[in-house]
Amino acid sequence: MSMTEARLASGGLIDRSKPLSFRFDGKAFTGFAGDTLASALLANGVVLTGRSFKYHRPRGIVGFGIEDPGSIVQLAGEDGSVGLPATAIPLREGLDAHSVNCWPSPAHDIFAFSQVFASLLPAGFYYKTFMWPGWHAFEPLIRRAAGLARVPAHAAPNQASEIRHGHCDVLVVGAGPAGLMAAWAAAEAGARVVLVDADRLPGGSLNHGDVSVGGVTAAAWARDLAARLDAMGNVTRLAGATVWAHREHGLVVITERDPPLPELRQRTWQMRARRIVIAAGAIERMLVFEDNDRPGVMLASAARSYLHRHAVRPGRRALVFTNNASAYATARDLAAAGIEVAAIVDSREQPDAASLAVAAGIEVLAGHVVTHAHGSRRLRGVTVAPRQGRGARRIACDLLCLSGGWTPSVHLFSQARGRLRYDEGTAAMVPDTGPATTFCAGSALGLFDLQAVLASGAEAGRRAARECGHAGGEVAVPQAGPAPAYAVEPLWCVDACAASTRAFVDLQNDVTAADIILAVREGYGAVEHVKRYTTAGMGVDQGKTGNMNVIGILAGRVGTTPAAIGTTTYRSPYEPIEFGAIAGPREGTALLPYRHTPVTPWHVRHGAVMYEAGARWRRPGYYPLPGESLDRAVERESRAVREAVGVYDGSPLGKIEIWGRDALALIEMAYTNGFASLRAGGGRYGIMMTDDGLIADDGVTFRLGDNHYMMSTSTANAEAVYRRLEEFLQCERPDWDVTLTPVTSQWCNATICGPAARELLADLDPDIDICNAAFPFMSLRDATVAGLPARIARVSFTGELSFEINVARRHGLALWERVMEAGSRHRIVPVGSEANHVLRVEKGFLSLAHEADGTADPYDLGMGWIVSKTKQEFIGKRAMEIRRSTGHRRRELVGLLPHDPDHLLPEAAPLTPGGRMERTEGLVTACVRSVAQRRVVALGLLLNGRARIGETAHVRVKDEVIAVTVTSPCFYDPDGLRLRS
Amino acid sequence: MLILSCPFCGERDESEFVCAGPARAPRMTLAAATDDAWVDYLTAPPNPKGVVRERWWHSHGCGEWLIVERDTLTHAIHATRGARHEHD
Numbered sequence A: 001m002s003m004t005e006a007r008l009a010s011g012g013l014i015d016r017s018k019p020l021s022f023r024f025d026g027k028a029f030t031g032f033a034g035d036t037l038a039s040a041l042l043a044n045g046v047v048l049t050g051r052s053f054k055y056h057r058p059r060g061i062v063g064f065g066i067e068d069p070g071s072i073v074q075l076a077g078e079d080g081s082v083g084l085p086a087t088a089i090p091l092r093e094g095l096d097a098h099s100v101n102c103w104p105s106p107a108h109d110i111f112a113f114s115q116v117f118a119s120l121l122p123a124g125f126y127y128k129t130f131m132w133p134g135w136h137a138f139e140p141l142i143r144r145a146a147g148l149a150r151v152p153a154h155a156a157p158n159q160a161s162e163i164r165h166g167h168c169d170v171l172v173v174g175a176g177p178a179g180l181m182a183a184w185a186a187a188e189a190g191a192r193v194v195l196v197d198a199d200r201l202p203g204g205s206l207n208h209g210d211v212s213v214g215g216v217t218a219a220a221w222a223r224d225l226a227a228r229l230d231a232m233g234n235v236t237r238l239a240g241a242t243v244w245a246h247r248e249h250g251l252v253v254i255t256e257r258d259p260p261l262p263e264l265r266q267r268t269w270q271m272r273a274r275r276i277v278i279a280a281g282a283i284e285r286m287l288v289f290e291d292n293d294r295p296g297v298m299l300a301s302a303a304r305s306y307l308h309r310h311a312v313r314p315g316r317r318a319l320v321f322t323n324n325a326s327a328y329a330t331a332r333d334l335a336a337a338g339i340e341v342a343a344i345v346d347s348r349e350q351p352d353a354a355s356l357a358v359a360a361g362i363e364v365l366a367g368h369v370v371t372h373a374h375g376s377r378r379l380r381g382v383t384v385a386p387r388q389g390r391g392a393r394r395i396a397c398d399l400l401c402l403s404g405g406w407t408p409s410v411h412l413f414s415q416a417r418g419r420l421r422y423d424e425g426t427a428a429m430v431p432d433t434g435p436a437t438t439f440c441a442g443s444a445l446g447l448f449d450l451q452a453v454l455a456s457g458a459e460a461g462r463r464a465a466r467e468c469g470h471a472g473g474e475v476a477v478p479q480a481g482p483a484p485a486y487a488v489e490p491l492w493c494v495d496a497c498a499a500s501t502r503a504f505v506d507l508q509n510d511v512t513a514a515d516i517i518l519a520v521r522e523g524y525g526a527v528e529h530v531k532r533y534t535t536a537g538m539g540v541d542q543g544k545t546g547n548m549n550v551i552g553i554l555a556g557r558v559g560t561t562p563a564a565i566g567t568t569t570y571r572s573p574y575e576p577i578e579f580g581a582i583a584g585p586r587e588g589t590a591l592l593p594y595r596h597t598p599v600t601p602w603h604v605r606h607g608a609v610m611y612e613a614g615a616r617w618r619r620p621g622y623y624p625l626p627g628e629s630l631d632r633a634v635e636r637e638s639r640a641v642r643e644a645v646g647v648y649d650g651s652p653l654g655k656i657e658i659w660g661r662d663a664l665a666l667i668e669m670a671y672t673n674g675f676a677s678l679r680a681g682g683g684r685y686g687i688m689m690t691d692d693g694l695i696a697d698d699g700v701t702f703r704l705g706d707n708h709y710m711m712s713t714s715t716a717n718a719e720a721v722y723r724r725l726e727e728f729l730q731c732e733r734p735d736w737d738v739t740l741t742p743v744t745s746q747w748c749n750a751t752i753c754g755p756a757a758r759e760l761l762a763d764l765d766p767d768i769d770i771c772n773a774a775f776p777f778m779s780l781r782d783a784t785v786a787g788l789p790a791r792i793a794r795v796s797f798t799g800e801l802s803f804e805i806n807v808a809r810r811h812g813l814a815l816w817e818r819v820m821e822a823g824s825r826h827r828i829v830p831v832g833s834e835a836n837h838v839l840r841v842e843k844g845f846l847s848l849a850h851e852a853d854g855t856a857d858p859y860d861l862g863m864g865w866i867v868s869k870t871k872q873e874f875i876g877k878r879a880m881e882i883r884r885s886t887g888h889r890r891r892e893l894v895g896l897l898p899h900d901p902d903h904l905l906p907e908a909a910p911l912t913p914g915g916r917m918e919r920t921e922g923l924v925t926a927c928v929r930s931v932a933q934r935r936v937v938a939l940g941l942l943l944n945g946r947a948r949i950g951e952t953a954h955v956r957v958k959d960e961v962i963a964v965t966v967t968s969p970c971f972y973d974p975d976g977l978r979l980r981s
Numbered sequence B: 001m002l003i004l005s006c007p008f009c010g011e012r013d014e015s016e017f018v019c020a021g022p023a024r025a026p027r028m029t030l031a032a033a034t035d036d037a038w039v040d041y042l043t044a045p046p047n048p049k050g051v052v053r054e055r056w057w058h059s060h061g062c063g064e065w066l067i068v069e070r071d072t073l074t075h076a077i078h079a080t081r082g083a084r085h086e087h088d
């Protein structure tokens, strides 16, 4: 069929003056502005659009919008990950789409053999097959054979998506007849209204038929009312936007596709609405019979919509199969457009007179059903049979229009914990009790008479506005043209096909009537179980066209009613949403900015390789000289500290100032060791634990004066320690007089360390006595250094004589430059975090997340001396005591020396007994090339480790077992003479 | 995303807060606590289907710790007050 044949000569809501070129599976086509990809494909006679997920059966276009289960396509370019059906993709110039689940094309799919083996892939197949330990073997095959759209190779530029936050009184979901009336009534009352519709064109179902509203065509009425709303200052209308989540406290999430800004591809709104009107309409259901998935099988409403909206004939000879009155209009309109309608097959024994009048002149086979569709890549005909008795016959057709009834779109109501009930009259789940802030209207409420739909919209809008304090909103409900009553009689599955393995209830996930029977037989009779066992409704279309049939079939199978079966829980998103649309520009450093010390520009200028070193601080990792490797640079920097002097930027270390009458009490509670004897100017190293009695952090706290302390924390834990202390103070000890001030970024420091550190400090003209007697280890002095007001702390993270020179942040760079200038005489070297790591491992100093990995207490690390035996109470005390009283063997900190002194051990590698494939007995926590030992040294946690010093243990890594000697965890200056020097 | 009404700052979005889980009974002094009572205190926080008292920290606001009464089923917030006065 050529394009001219399938596209009607006139009519439709398309712009024939704007032809658009597009490609599908590599072939060039043309459509018009106003087309979707689906309507343009149909206009070009393309019926086969892809292959199904599991059996690779040929599939075509079934629906008209987001509900379509069969036509997911892969787009080329930056929006390639969308995963939408062709029915929901507006056509644009240059669109390049490919079908999914098939290779090389839907007509010649090499995986199509799987439909031959369909009986080997029943419900529960995944659960039964992909069980440990063998499932790894299947994964690559399944990934290749059963994918949906692929993730694009390149990320979209982050400018392509934006996030907006909004507030409104009344949010109306859907701009069909009910939604337009609701928005109008709420707006007339004076409420701030947001009206959202997935379609660019307002009117919803009004655009897809030829009814009249208010004396004009329904489409014209909708356009005029939308224009009127657009002119009101209190209405925001979002077209081409989907409300895909309805969450707590009135939060709805909306994504606009292609918002009216050329550089934006999508915009997501986080909207807080005081009241929400859900007027999302209803979705037509499939009918279930054998081979009901053949390309050319389409929902009756979709066929009618393509005809009216896009002026497309979806076939040449049609047959309509229905269980209700609504499909008769499709038959009439198809015939009027010159399409031969072979018959209307109506499963109802006695179709209502109004329906028959609509389709006057068309043969109606009442009390009949379609039992089988024929054809493979394209429908060729159907078998029709009376429900009772004999008389099956074959009727040729290339278009089969189905209406299995209508399912109200209750998704957003249900997402907000609204309860549903089964309504016998409409054979559908309809809203029952729900959140007080939410109103449903129109066919989303289960109303299928247009006059009632219009009235319910007006009423919902008026009530929603009134609850926001806006009285009024009386609008005249227009008169709708006549239409037959819905008059549905449920037909969940054609009787003759109840056990068919080719009668599909979920086209997207290839779930059949037989799968439901199997699930029930295997004991899964509850709807949530059936869903998971068969995967019905678990595709990206969420089973919009099939779930109600699943419930109906299940009810019949277990001998109960749909009301007793109930529904599965509806979850967001309502339709596929890209992660990029949710994140918007909040990506990478826009979401988590890096923190820098004032010395960063100097570091970068001097060739530093910058790392993140916890809490988003950027720090120099090492400063390679031109041509120098990482290992050589780290060795050079480490050696400088051991033999001369080095300087590092220690500014990111956490700092909390503590004031108040009960400051000491808080410190005593936080640390395991005692601080009561500390004098002003003195400091002490401490360990703090969690309430579970495990190490949480460590650091040095100095006493600055009466009731005044400065606590330092590890870089990564500064925020967490502050939070824990504040929580304890405010929630547990509100009567204590303590004030905490996090001051990490107020200070900047240059830490000079090495045997020449004191000489260097002297060259910086301090105005205090810096000899060891006057300024000993673990003390703190305020001084003027290099002409800058400073606070110097004698602490050491390297094991060498160290002075941590702290100045105000604004003096940080000046201090650093003066240290480097004065240091040149002492051959000073700037030192990065890599060399710092080497130096602390040589000393066996613990590092958070390495040795204190959340499972260790101080005893485990050989630091029992830091646990006070006299304090009544400190955080973690009781839990540690209870745990240790069990006498269970613990993993203990040890040194590890590989027998081969050049063999590095991977950090986190497991230690196992004898190196055998057995349960681990520990792990390597850190491993470096020691400059002091001139060999590889490592730290590790090893079961019962201290008792095993001198023994051999084994590190087990892939393809190798590495023998190590267990030693004491200190490889340099075990008596600490150098750091006290 | 909840809206929490901070008694000091007014209605604010959940993203300004840190949730620290259910509030426990007031912390016992160790001297008064048996081992069993202490283990219970640590390991059995309230976890009802319904209204629960929770600790929330207005970390991106006033910095106060709050006690929030939240229904875990409906997300309805029944009360919000400063934790400092919880045991007054």
Ligand SMILES: [Zn+2]
Residues within 6 Å of the ligand: B006, B007, B008, B009, B010, B058, B061, B062, B063, B064
């Ligand atoms: Zn606040």
